[in-house]
Amino acid sequence: MSRGAIDIALSGGGVRAMAFHAGVLRFLAEHGELERMRHISTVSGGSLLVGLVFQRAGMRWPSSAGYLSTILPAVRELLTTRNLQASALRRLLLPWNWRYLISRANVITQVLQDSWNVRATLSDLPATPVWSINGTTAETGRRFRFKSSGCGDYRLGYAEAGAFPLAQALAVSAAFPGAIGPLAIKSDQYTWRKRPNWGAPASAEQEIQLPYTRLHLYDGGLYDNLGLEPLFDMGQQRAKSDGAMIIVCDAGAPLETGFDTSTLNPLRMKRWLDLASDQQRALRVRSFINALAHGLPGAYLQIGSPAMDRLKKVSHSGTALPWLTAVQSTAAAQYTTSLSQMPADTFDLLCRHGYETAHWNSLAYPYLADPIGPGV
Numbered sequence: 001m002s003r004g005a006i007d008i009a010l011s012g013g014g015v016r017a018m019a020f021h022a023g024v025l026r027f028l029a030e031h032g033e034l035e036r037m038r039h040i041s042t043v044s045g046g047s048l049l050v051g052l053v054f055q056r057a058g059m060r061w062p063s064s065a066g067y068l069s070t071i072l073p074a075v076r077e078l079l080t081t082r083n084l085q086a087s088a089l090r091r092l093l094l095p096w097n098w099r100y101l102i103s104r105a106n107v108i109t110q111v112l113q114d115s116w117n118v119r120a121t122l123s124d125l126p127a128t129p130v131w132s133i134n135g136t137t138a139e140t141g142r143r144f145r146f147k148s149s150g151c152g153d154y155r156l157g158y159a160e161a162g163a164f165p166l167a168q169a170l171a172v173s174a175a176f177p178g179a180i181g182p183l184a185i186k187s188d189q190y191t192w193r194k195r196p197n198w199g200a201p202a203s204a205e206q207e208i209q210l211p212y213t214r215l216h217l218y219d220g221g222l223y224d225n226l227g228l229e230p231l232f233d234m235g236q237q238r239a240k241s242d243g244a245m246i247i248v249c250d251a252g253a254p255l256e257t258g259f260d261t262s263t264l265n266p267l268r269m270k271r272w273l274d275l276a277s278d279q280q281r282a283l284r285v286r287s288f289i290n291a292l293a294h295g296l297p298g299a300y301l302q303i304g305s306p307a308m309d310r311l312k313k314v315s316h317s318g319t320a321l322p323w324l325t326a327v328q329s330t331a332a333a334q335y336t337t338s339l340s341q342m343p344a345d346t347f348d349l350l351c352r353h354g355y356e357t358a359h360w361n362s363l364a365y366p367y368l369a370d371p372i373g374p375g376v
Contacts (some may be wrong), residue, residue: 002186004297005038005244007231010046010251012023012174012221014304014337015079017045017251018052019347020303022075023354024249025053029064030071031368036059036246041227043220045251047133047173048339051118051166052078054131055322059124076347078116083158083341087111105171110168121150122169130202130291132230134220134290135172139212143223144172145230156215157194157208171301172217182216225252225277228284237291245297245367248288252281253337274338290297299367303353304333307309308358318363323356 006028010021042050053062053173056074087333088107098154114120125148133146152158174182187210194203220227223312231246232239239246254280259271289300306351307323324332332353336347342350362368 002034006033006036006247007039007041007239007241007244008037008249009041009227009231010043010049010246010249011227012044012046012219012225013251013253014045014055014174014339015342016253016303016337017351018049018079019092019113019350020251020332020354020357021046021049021249022072022303023351024247024301024358025067026072026351027355027358028247029067031187033368034062034064034067036203039130039131039132039231039241041134041230042173043134043225043227044174045176046227046249047170047220048112049075049135050131051112051170052116054166055116055118055120055127059120060269061129062206069196072351076344076351079342081341082115082348083117084111084339086109086340087115088339100287103281105168105174105181107337108164108174109167109183111197112170114164116167118167118170120166121162122146122164122166124148124166131171131211132167132226132227134227135169136218136223138216138218142228143220143225144215144217145276146172151190151202151219152192156191156210159192161190168230173220182218184214187212196366205267221252221277224284224314226250226284228288232285232288232291234284237287237294237296239296247299247301247367249301250281250285251303251354254333299358299361299365301354301357301361303357304329305360306330309357310364311360314364316363318360323360325351 001094010018013020025034040050047301052075053067053071054060056071057066058374060069088111091107091110099166114147130147135144135146136152137144137156140153140155145151145152146161146164149263150158150160150162168183189371193205194209195205224246228248255274285300292300308325310328311319328349334351335350346368
């Protein structure tokens, strides 16, 4: 198999997603694949992980060797010793933070800056690989993205925002309604530009005035928890850019069965949101898997998928390897979606599960030049 570029999407899912994705990156690093990264698209926990990777690598994407020797151990240490959620709640007790009781993304920003030392701005990010940090614009209902070159969504327009704090962009990507809440930015602090119509050349961009004095930016998972849209065209079922494989890492929590139908149950609203989110995710997954079945280079790596079951379906001899059991895989997928400190053994389970998910997929549906490699 040729060794072209890699476009990768890392889903949301709090610290569960961070640990799972860390294991996927470990597998890719052991095969020397991190150097092939062209575009990274992230949501929520995926955004937090990549932000931490860049911060620990001096605002550069690490080499495969560097990730294995330095970055992965640092990620493990931080996730098992620092509690972002508890730190944010403690900060809300400070009088000057009371104004953020409803919109707590600002407090998450403070914690990321102080606890993780994420003090860079968007302009500090390297040009390659391209990193799309995805949120959701409340005013338009569209994907709001941050890149090193700026921010915006296709309905609003785009603005240069090199001085925008990276920690704030990460907080936006994780700003789930109810749990964290939106981050509001003043639109008049930026110069917005937009093309007059879809498909117009970049040279046709015009300066515009937004109809909103503030933009309220939520978790990217509200729009696309996979982070797939920057990489893949669902309608045409093809990659948006040629010359790369697309790897989708899905660490979203599975939809739980059962429902308390009590009229006064406050969780009824959450259940409606979960149902809607599960359906839009399923549509994206079906479109992407259908494209894979018709020749699109890439892989779909889903949390909770037991290696033995999948390899048996394709009669692969890899079933002889010491994989996690189905019970362990399910336990990994059911770990809570939060930003709390994670027990070391839980991080190791999720990281191993991410590693094994990338591994067994490479055996059952080869997407790497060397599907076996050093992990066996």
